[in-house]
Amino acid sequence: MDLIPGTLDILILKALSWGPLHGYDIVEEIHGRTGSLLRVEEGALYPALHRLERRGLLGAEWGVSANNRRARFYKLSAKGRSHLRAETTQWLAYTRAVTALLQSA
Amino acid sequence: MGRERTRWRGFRLLLSRARIAEEVDEELAFHLDRRAAELEREGLSPEAAREEAERRFGDRERVRRECIDLDRKRVQAMKRREWFNGLKGDVRFSARSLRRSPAFSLTVIATLALCIGATTVIFGVVDGVLLKPLPFAAPERLVRVYQSSPENGITRSPVSFPDVQDWRARDHDFQSLGAFFYSEGLTGVDLTGAGPPQRLSAAYVDGSFFPTLGTSPQLGRWPAKDEQIPGHDQVVVLSAAAWRRLLNGAPDPVGRTLTLEGKPFTVIGVLPDRFPVPGERVDVYLPLSLITEDQVGHGRQSRWLGVVGRLAPGVDLSRAATSLDRIAGALAKEHAEDRAFNHAQLLSLHESVVGAVRAPLLLVLCAVSLILLIACVNIANLMLARAAGRQHELTVRSALGASRWHLARQLLVETLTLSLTGGALGVALAALSLPVARSLSRAMVPRLDDVRLSVEVLGVAAAVSIATGVLFALAPALLGSAATRYESLRAARTASAGGLKARSALVVAEIALAVILVAGASLASRSMWALTRVDLGFQPQGATVVSYHAHADNSEGIAQRHREILQAVRALPGVTQVGGAKELPLEAMGEDTAFSLPGRPPPAPGAEPHANVLHVTPAFFEALGIPLLRGSGFPPHDPPAFATFLCNETFARQYLGGLDGAGRSIHIYGMDMPVVGIVGDARQARLGEPAPALLYINMLENPRSLINLVIRGNAPPLELTREVRKAIASIDPEQTLDRVTSMEQIVDDALAPPRLVTVVMVVLGLLGLLLGAIGIFGVLAYFVGQRRRELAIRLALGAQREVLLRSVLGRGLALAAVGIGVGLVATLVATSVAGSLLYGLAAQDPPTLAFVCVLLLAVAAIASYLPARRATRVDPAEALRAE
Numbered sequence: 001m002d003l004i005p006g007t008l009d010i011l012i013l014k015a016l017s018w019g020p021l022h023g024y025d026i027v028e029e030i031h032g033r034t035g036s037l038l039r040v041e042e043g044a045l046y047p048a049l050h051r052l053e054r055r056g057l058l059g060a061e062w063g064v065s066a067n068n069r070r071a072r073f074y075k076l077s078a079k080g081r082s083h084l085r086a087e088t089t090q091w092l093a094y095t096r097a098v099t100a101l102l103q104s105a
Numbered sequence: 106m107g108r109e110r111t112r113w114r115g116f117r118l119l120l121s122r123a124r125i126a127e128e129v130d131e132e133l134a135f136h137l138d139r140r141a142a143e144l145e146r147e148g149l150s151p152e153a154a155r156e157e158a159e160r161r162f163g164d165r166e167r168v169r170r171e172c173i174d175l176d177r178k179r180v181q182a183m184k185r186r187e188w189f190n191g192l193k194g195d196v197r198f199s200a201r202s203l204r205r206s207p208a209f210s211l212t213v214i215a216t217l218a219l220c221i222g223a224t225t226v227i228f229g230v231v232d233g234v235l236l237k238p239l240p241f242a243a244p245e246r247l248v249r250v251y252q253s254s255p256e257n258g259i260t261r262s263p264v265s266f267p268d269v270q271d272w273r274a275r276d277h278d279f280q281s282l283g284a285f286f287y288s289e290g291l292t293g294v295d296l297t298g299a300g301p302p303q304r305l306s307a308a309y310v311d312g313s314f315f316p317t318l319g320t321s322p323q324l325g326r327w328p329a330k331d332e333q334i335p336g337h338d339q340v341v342v343l344s345a346a347a348w349r350r351l352l353n354g355a356p357d358p359v360g361r362t363l364t365l366e367g368k369p370f371t372v373i374g375v376l377p378d379r380f381p382v383p384g385e386r387v388d389v390y391l392p393l394s395l396i397t398e399d400q401v402g403h404g405r406q407s408r409w410l411g412v413v414g415r416l417a418p419g420v421d422l423s424r425a426a427t428s429l430d431r432i433a434g435a436l437a438k439e440h441a442e443d444r445a446f447n448h449a450q451l452l453s454l455h456e457s458v459v460g461a462v463r464a465p466l467l468l469v470l471c472a473v474s475l476i477l478l479i480a481c482v483n484i485a486n487l488m489l490a491r492a493a494g495r496q497h498e499l500t501v502r503s504a505l506g507a508s509r510w511h512l513a514r515q516l517l518v519e520t521l522t523l524s525l526t527g528g529a530l531g532v533a534l535a536a537l538s539l540p541v542a543r544s545l546s547r548a549m550v551p552r553l554d555d556v557r558l559s560v561e562v563l564g565v566a567a568a569v570s571i572a573t574g575v576l577f578a579l580a581p582a583l584l585g586s587a588a589t590r591y592e593s594l595r596a597a598r599t600a601s602a603g604g605l606k607a608r609s610a611l612v613v614a615e616i617a618l619a620v621i622l623v624a625g626a627s628l629a630s631r632s633m634w635a636l637t638r639v640d641l642g643f644q645p646q647g648a649t650v651v652s653y654h655a656h657a658d659n660s661e662g663i664a665q666r667h668r669e670i671l672q673a674v675r676a677l678p679g680v681t682q683v684g685g686a687k688e689l690p691l692e693a694m695g696e697d698t699a700f701s702l703p704g705r706p707p708p709a710p711g712a713e714p715h716a717n718v719l720h721v722t723p724a725f726f727e728a729l730g731i732p733l734l735r736g737s738g739f740p741p742h743d744p745p746a747f748a749t750f751l752c753n754e755t756f757a758r759q760y761l762g763g764l765d766g767a768g769r770s771i772h773i774y775g776m777d778m779p780v781v782g783i784v785g786d787a788r789q790a791r792l793g794e795p796a797p798a799l800l801y802i803n804m805l806e807n808p809r810s811l812i813n814l815v816i817r818g819n820a821p822p823l824e825l826t827r828e829v830r831k832a833i834a835s836i837d838p839e840q841t842l843d844r845v846t847s848m849e850q851i852v853d854d855a856l857a858p859p860r861l862v863t864v865v866m867v868v869l870g871l872l873g874l875l876l877g878a879i880g881i882f883g884v885l886a887y888f889v890g891q892r893r894r895e896l897a898i899r900l901a902l903g904a905q906r907e908v909l910l911r912s913v914l915g916r917g918l919a920l921a922a923v924g925i926g927v928g929l930v931a932t933l934v935a936t937s938v939a940g941s942l943l944y945g946l947a948a949q950d951p952p953t954l955a956f957v958c959v960l961l962l963a964v965a966a967i968a969s970y971l972p973a974r975r976a977t978r979v980d981p982a983e984a985l986r987a988e
Contacts, residue, residue, distance in 0.1 A: 022132075022135070023132065023135075023136050024135065024136045024139040024140070041163065042136070042140070042161055042162045042163060043162050043163025043164060043165075043167075043168050044163070046132070046133065046136075046168050046171075046172050047168060047171040047172055047175065050171070050172045050175040050176055050179075051175055053175075053176075053179060054175050054176075054178060054179040054182075062128075065135070069135060069138075070131065070135070071132075071135050072128070072131075072132045072135075
């Protein structure tokens with residue numbers, strides 16, 4: 001499935017909430033954790049990552065990947081963590097309301 | 106976590122544009138390689154895998170560009186934040202470092218505050234008076250026009266009515282000409298029916314006056330053309346001040362009626378604030394048509410009008426001046442009355458308003474700027490001495506990794522802190538002093554109301570503060586011992602000889618300047634002191650002055666009015682004496698009249714002796730305390746067709762052969778008239794000038810409308826004036842008073858110009874003294890700093906500390922002596938040029954100059970003491986170890 005516009009950011013943040021990842025692994029993580037339902041458009045990912053980094057929600061470091069290559073790892077910052085919490089609450093409330101409406105006869 | 110990240114990221118701030126691009130490329134390449142590898146694992150060929158990976162990625166170029174752009178912005182933001190943090194750190198460091206040397210910091214700040222404050226005040230005055238254009242449309246095209254008569258030595262004469270009309274008709278270099286009639290203190294109208302009667306200062310203007318100037322009234326309108334006709338001209342335009350004073354600034358003054366000279370006048374407009382033409386104290390503007398032929402002749406020989414003009418487009422001042430001059434010459438040939446007044450003079454309107462004060466103001470501005478400049482060099486010197494003492498700290502910081510830029514930036518922050526603080530204090534000082542400056546210069550400097558701390562003035566103050574701060578930071582670099590590097594520590598010692606010489610020369614110059622300024626201040630003060638003790642020839646204490654214009658149909662009526670009022674005032678219980686005069690001492694000079702001495706051959710025309718004739722009442726001399734030396738006072742009545750005269754001592758000595766001449770006659774007004782008495786000399790024109798030859802005539806027999814009553818009494822002044830007002834009102838309730846003041850106030854007003862000069866000179870003198878002291882201090886501090894090693898060796902070898910102290914002191918005093926010498930010479934030269942401005946003492950007044958020398962030596966000694974003491978405190982062991 002394609003992503004609903006505007007949800008990429010929150011997915012990235014959530015993906016990083018379990019630990020630092022580089023861009024490729026973020027795609028795989030989201031794909032994996034959503035039961036292979038959501039595939040992130042790879043062209044959109046990196047601008048989103050850099051945008052989040054600029055906003056201070058992520059931090060970035062060059063590190064070594066699993067196969068010994070230099071990769072840029074992203075990590076959730078404290079600001080990012082609280083942003084994730086707030087957005088999650090809002091998202092859940094929103095979808096609950098929409099779901100309730102759509103499911104009523 | 107956070108701090109670690111910040112430090113880690115600190116190093117990454119050095120990312121350049123190229124590096125950012127590199128990193129983005131590497132990141133994207135990593136992703137694509139992983140994707141391609143994954144696809145290969147799923148069975149595609151390497152090329153197909155790569156192709157598919159790229160396809161899935163999307164527009165790689167766009168992504169790349171977007172990421173680079175985002176990163177760049179992020180890095181920029183981070184750099185900005187770090188720069189700010191660095192700045193904050195510098196500010197805190199500077200504050201601490203300045204607090205640790207309070208003497209230095211306070212000296213610098215105080216000096217800057219005083220100098221910047223003084224400069225700001227003077228510049229504020231210059232800006233408001235000289236730089237601000239007049240409040241009219243295209244003010245640079247406005248001119249003031251005069252007639253002139255070179256053969257009579259008159260350059261700026263008023264113009265006659267027919268001449269203005271002819272000029273208008275013939276001259277096409279002017280877009281328009283406007284005429285007005287105004288004489289301060291003389292043209293006025295009585296306002297009645299609105300509270301106590303009062304006299305308003307009036308200017309009479311023709312229909313072109315306001316349109317020529319090109320401005321709009323604040324309220325209402327200007328008089329229309331058909332309101333310049335007798336019978337239709339009872340309209341008045343109020344000045345802004347008069348509107349506020351008379352109508353309390355009521356929002357609807359237009360249409361109201363004011364009773365002027367007994368007739369109703371309709372208010373048709375209110376002028377904008379601060380209207381400078383024709384004068385700053387005009388209350389009301391009335392149509393010129395109100396001046397009738399019998400009040401002032403309208404013939405060609407009667408010159409009473411002031412003229413303003415607006416140049417036609419494309420015409421410049423010199424061209425208009427030439428053409429008008431030609432027309433004036435032509436008119437002089439056509440009309441006999443104009444024969445002598447055959448030239449015209451043009452002056453830009455701005456110049457006519459402020460021209461008189463331009464030179465003195467600019468002179469003072471230059472002086473103050475010079476002082477500021479010297480203060481800056483002084484402070485730079487002090488900075489250097491301080492920097493020399495901070496070598497150790499600087500080298501340690503340098504070794505710890507602070508770049509030259511960082512050290513320089515910190516120094517800049519420090520100097521800017523000092524200079525901006527000094528500047529802010531200076532502006533505060535200026536704001537406080539500006540009202541004082543204004544009140545001191547009132548009546549001497551025009552357009553004072555325009556003087557304030559405007560945006561431009563504050564901008565200049567800010568610019569000066571910033572510039573001085575930058576200058577001080579640059580000083581170490583410019584003055585040659587920018588030793589922030591370790592190795593140049595050693596070099597600094599030997600390279601100092603040239604530096605010391607330059608500094609010493611500078612201090613000598615400062616001391617010389619200080620001598621000139623202090624001498625000027627002392628001479629001005631002593632001159633002022635002498636002026637206040639001058640023998641006036643009359644008694645100003647306890648003399649109240651009440652002035653008014655009497656109105657009557659003929660001169661007999663005027664005399665009658667004066668007599669009645671004098672009688673009524675004299676009858677008051679608290680009054681001991683009352684007299685009156687048209688021309689009071691120190692205010693007016695009387696009527697310049699030619700006369701001759703009977704029994705002598707009549708002198709050639711143009712070579713007759715002249716004397717000023719003053720109009721006084723018989724009791725005037727008694728009331729003012731002028732003694733009657735010989736002869737008698739005025740008889741109660743003059744014989745018919747005769748006038749009796751009194752004269753003053755100077756006149757008697759010059760023309761009557763001394764005090765015994767009482768009773769002799771002079772030939773004046775076409776007849777021989779007796780001079781029945783001689784009175785003492787009283788200063789008439791200026792405090793500083795001895796009385797000229799004066800004649801007195803009885804103004805009750807030769808009436809003049811204006812009279813200044815001089816009243817002496819037992820009651821306190823307020824009570825006295827109240828009683829006098831009541832007495833005058835009892836004679837005529839509609840009688841207006843021009844003013845109520847005292848002779849003491851009049852004498853004080855006469856002292857105002859020299860007072861202003863003295864204050865300015867004293868301020869400059871004190872500043873000069875301060876600078877000289879700081880200069881000596883700075884040079885000696887530098888000297889001691891440079892010679893630490895030598896002093897230490899001398900101490901170690903057993904030299905007495907007192908000897909060292911004396912040697913340093915001696916050096917300071919020697920410098921001062923040289924400076925004083927140079928300064929004295931300069932002072933003697935300067936005062937020989939300006940000696941005429943002083944009263945009561947020779948310009949080269951030895952006691953004053955001696956005082957100046959002693960004062961400066963004392964100041965030099967004090968300023969030398971501190972560095973000298975520091976020299977004796979040098980610890981030999983420590984100083985030698987530091988090498």
